[in-house]
Amino acid sequence: MSRFGSYGLPLFPVVVWGGMFIVMAGALHHVDAVHLTAVRYVVAAAVLAAVLAATAGRRAFRTEGRLAEVVVLGVVGIAGFNLLVNIALGYTAPQNGALMVALTPLLTVLVRWVRDRVRPSLATVALMVVALAGVGLVITHGHPTDLGEIGSGDLMAFLGVVGWAVYTHGAGRFADWGSLRFSTLTQIVGAAVTVLVALVADLTGVTHLPTLAAFGADAWQIGYIALxxxxxxxxxxxxxxxxLGAPNAALFMKLVPVVTFAIQIARGYRPVPAEIVGAALTVAALVATNVLARRATARATAGVRGVPVPARQPVPTRQSVSTP
Known part of the structure; x- marks a missing residue:
């Protein structure tokens, strides 16, 4: 594949995920977030399970003594993240949700610090502050003094992304499984949990099972977010x-909130200048963080091999990059 074709490949999922937040927000007019999430992952898990079975066979569904970890990551990273973010979209703007999700790499650094005692560099911490400041500008529409009035939707989205950061960090411990296998097994767990949450919510009267007409009204939205x-x-x-390797591909994830903002603007949304500045600050901080990580990886690789690595040479890696 040509260089242009290789770098064009990740643009497809980036555009899809950028539009996903807007599509989900629209779908909530007919189906509540709990049932929407459950249907999404029942469909997605079934399709991925079929693909995994066809490509790797039944043995790929064995957890090899790691069932507890798969369940925890499926509950926190699939069910928890998506339920919280989907519910949050009923109370906050899609672009806010997309920007929160873009913070995953920075939050993953914090998770690694807490769990593995790997302290981030001072430069990384400074970039985290810049990224969070950018998010604050977007959420408050350029009025940082209004941070105390951040809505419940923004807080739920942030908590959901913390769960996704835990999931992203955990995915690194399953590199020997491959992305498809890990994604499929955790999505099966997530589907089961979201269905259970929907049943409990229905039985307790918190939600009510949508009618077939409601699901039908969201048919294309469900197809979009699930398939x-x-x-x-x-x-x-x-x-x-x-x-491309995980470091190069990860750079494209920074474009997700940019796509969401672009779609919203095309639909008539008019952001204030401070929102644009905030989004730009966040994306720039995330890109800078990625560049620092790539350089650190290059230096570590050079130290192990005893061979100098050119500054701009991409370093191959087998580590998976988790996705929404």
């Missing part, structure tokens, strides 16, 4: 990782 976003985009992303 296009959770299956096709994920598979394309996995191919992009193999072609």
């Amino acid at each position: 296009l976003s959770s299956v096709l985009a994920v598979l394309a992303w996995n191919v992009a990782i193999r072609k």
Whole structure:
């Protein structure tokens, strides 16, 4: 594949995920977030399970003594993240949700610090502050003094992304499984948990099972978030990782909130200048963080091999990059 083709490949999932937040927000007019999430992952998990069975066989569904970890990551990273973010979209703007999700790499650094005692560099911490400041500008529409009035939707989205950061960090411990296998097994767990949450919510009267007409009204939205976003985009992303390497592919994830903002603007939303500045600050900080990580990896690789690595040479890696 040509260089242009290789770098064009990850743009497909980036555009899909950028539009996903807007599509989900629209779908909530007919189906509540709990049932929408459950249907999404029942469909996605079924399709991914079929693909895994066809490509790797039944043995790929064995957890090899790691069932507890798979369950925890599926509950926190799939069910928890998506339920919280989907519910949050009923109370906050899609672009806010996309920007929160873009913070995953920075939050993953903090998770690694807490769990593995790997302290981030001072430069990384400074970039975290810049990124969070950018998010604050977007959420408060350029009025940082209004941070105390951040809505429940923004807080729920942030908590959901913390869960996704835990999932992203955990995915690194399953590199020997491959992205498809890990994604499929954790999505099966997530599907089961979201269905259970929906049943409990219905039985307690918190929610009510939507009618077939309501699901029908959201048919194309469900197809988008389940098939296009959770299956096709994920598979394309996995191919992009193999072609480009995780560090190079991860740079494209920074474009997700940019795509969401662009779609919203095309639909008539008019952001204030401070929102644009905030989004630009966040994306720039995330890109800078990625560049620092790549350089650190290059230095570590050079130290192990005893061979100097050119500053601009991409370093191959087998580490998976988790996706929405």
